[in-house]
Amino acid sequence: MPNAHDVLFRTLADPTRRAIFERLCRNGEQTVAALTARAKVSQPAVSKHLGVLKQARLVRDRHEGRQTHYSAQLGALAPLIDWTSQMAGFWQSRFDDLEDLLKRMDQ
Amino acid sequence: MNSPATETRSVVVERDIPHPPEKIWRALTQPHLIEEWLMKNDFEPVVGHRFNLCGDWGGVLDCEVLAIEPNKTLSYTWNFAHDDAAYNLKSVVTFTLTPTSTGTRLRMEQSGFRPDQKQAYGGAKAGWQKFVAKLEQVLARAD
Numbered sequence: 001m002p003n004a005h006d007v008l009f010r011t012l013a014d015p016t017r018r019a020i021f022e023r024l025c026r027n028g029e030q031t032v033a034a035l036t037a038r039a040k041v042s043q044p045a046v047s048k049h050l051g052v053l054k055q056a057r058l059v060r061d062r063h064e065g066r067q068t069h070y071s072a073q074l075g076a077l078a079p080l081i082d083w084t085s086q087m088a089g090f091w092q093s094r095f096d097d098l099e100d101l102l103k104r105m106d107q
Numbered sequence: 108m109n110s111p112a113t114e115t116r117s118v119v120v121e122r123d124i125p126h127p128p129e130k131i132w133r134a135l136t137q138p139h140l141i142e143e144w145l146m147k148n149d150f151e152p153v154v155g156h157r158f159n160l161c162g163d164w165g166g167v168l169d170c171e172v173l174a175i176e177p178n179k180t181l182s183y184t185w186n187f188a189h190d191d192a193a194y195n196l197k198s199v200v201t202f203t204l205t206p207t208s209t210g211t212r213l214r215m216e217q218s219g220f221r222p223d224q225k226q227a228y229g230g231a232k233a234g235w236q237k238f239v240a241k242l243e244q245v246l247a248r249a250d
Contacts, residue, residue, distance in 0.1 A: 091120040091215050097144035098213075101134055102126045 008077070011056040016041055017049040021058055024072035031067045117218035125210040128178045135181055135202055152181075160185075179204055185217060 012018050020035055032050065036043040050070055053059040057076040062069045124131060134140045136152045146160040146168075152175055160168040166187065174182040180203055187196040198219035205212045 087118045087217055088120055091118065091217070094145055095120060095122050095213070095215075098131075098134055099124060101140060101143045102124065102130060105130060105134070105140075
């Protein structure tokens, strides 16, 4: 499991790469050209990021004619979207807000 | 040993808070205060009272007050209905307040998760933005 986490964290740590992945999550399948149009980097750079995302199984490619279409594979996030750790994080941040509230209640 | 299909897990979050139990109790049981740190709600401190917690992601949790012991214990169901069984959630949240020399130890236990459940709230797409924010926090801490 730590290895799976390492790969996912490392892959998503790069802001440009993460932006590409987020766009695929939000907008569904897209071509490299469409992704490049929205990215602030060149098409070869976008292709390289997509290659890294593909290695981490975060995206899948589909060839159609000369175009390659990419789509997000949310299942790859499963190791990170663990119920217990997700909820623990949720409650920790709720408790942060609770403490803020308690401070304000003093006034 | 439980089989994987029936085994449930729980989440425990504990924190020492420099405020007396009575004050924390108000934050846990008064709707306008609950909204400030948790979610919009129509909570009433009455055993058997059914209420909703409405998340800012659009999801609504179905809850029912199970137990109340003023300034000590509060327990309610925390259920999320979803067509996909993997996203369904039936759980129980229990807050326990214990006085300490510096204030209160607040303990939250949420129990009832099944290992095959996928997400605590919302869909994977909706949760993604928040998830990234958490991811960045984790990365910052990992350094």
